[in-house]
């Protein structure tokens with residue numbers, strides 16, 4: 001399966017990239033306009049300066065005694081000129097120049113209007129019917145610097161906007177998706193058997209139909225399971241009476257039959273019927289374990305329940321069970337007492353049935369509501385052990401059984417959100433079998 005990518009990440013990157021591209025586009029557009037306007041302003045200044053100087057130059061040249069002599073205009077104070085100019089006649093002879101002017105940057109013959117050389121922007125104007133020309137040069141570097149600075153000023157906010165947009169989108173999406181996260185948590189927090197509808201307030205419109213569909217599905221699933229469960233429970237229940245009456249008939253037949261093959265056969269049928277009624281009993285227990293309601297509203301003290309259960313078994317089994325209780329007076333758990341009874345019955349039944357008959361069965365409960373049932377006997381290999389809790393899976397073929405006992409125990413344990421572990425050999429021993437259940441402690 002392709003690993004799913006985060007919506008937060010995708011939106012954050014996508015929106016930031018989109019914003020950056022748009023910003024760059026806008027910057028280029030704005031920069032082109034600014035550049036055009038700057039050129040116009042600079043050109044107009046150049047032209048204005050030429051028009052201003054020209055009449056003064058004409059006046060001065062015509063007042064000279066030797067008008068055709070070139071002359072540097074003296075400065076009041078030494079400085080680097082930003083604008084330099086030449087005044088020439090039509091043949092290109094220099095009549096006047098600003099003190100910094102370099103004649104090489106001007107063309108050989110004076111021209112009018114604007115022109116651009118590699119490094120300078122030039123403007124020429126004439127006076128006295130094109131006999132006197134003034135040309136002004138402005139280094140292009142200056143304009144380029146202005147354009148560069150404008151571009152930089154436009155780009156600068158982008159460096160701030162990118163992280164702000166990434167963080168902003170991330171936070172905003174996280175904020176908008178918080179109900180979806182709550183929905184996920186609600187699903188995750190559910191117990192195994194909980195098929196009730198999932199309720200989360202105000203999901204986004206895109207997710208709401210999904211949640212609704214999930215609830216429909218849960219409902220259909222719940223109905224299907226309910227039907228299956230009630231069928232199992234009902235059939236097991238319906239079988240009880242006919243089984244009991246047939247058993248009674250067979251027992252009578254057994255007693256009345258003369259010594260011989262007929263009596264043996266009646267005995268066999270009786271055994272088979274007992275087996276059948278045990279199976280129907282197990283099916284009822286399984287239906288109850290799957291039916292939910294395994295947690296009780298009020299916390300139950302496990303100690304009297306356990307003591308009573310063990311006592312009952314001991315009366316039938318010749319005191320084979322050794323019970324070990326915590327020093328604490330009571331251990332409260334949220335498990336339903338009936339469910340606890342079924343769980344205990346199945347574990348003790350197994351321990352008595354499969355454990356070495358000359359050895360005691362140890363049942364213990366800790367203050368942390370950890371129940372252990374330990375018996376001696378041969379070690380069960382790991383490969384067999386891991387499948388024993390499945391339905392109708394059995395290890396011993398000589399001893400009769402249904403293969404449902406551990407499956408019932410596991411269903412109950414899962415239904416109360418507890419944990420169960422099978423161990424063989426038992427802890428601290430070379431042999432035997434141990435079942436360990438961590439029951440849910442009631443919050444004190």
Ligand SMILES: Nc1ncnc2c1ncn2[C@@H]1O[C@H](COP(=O)(O)OP(=O)(O)O)[C@@H](O)[C@H]1O
Nearest residue numbers: 350351354394395396401402403404405406433
């Ligand atoms: N206390 C135990 N000691 C040894 N083996 C056990 C014990 N409990 C269960 N088993 C093994 O697990 C199998 C499954 O047990 P269970 O689900 O109760 O079914 P059943 O008892 O009807 O066979 C048993 O057949 C047996 O091989």
Ligand SMILES: [Mg+2]
Nearest residue numbers: 350401405406
């Ligand atoms: Mg069993």
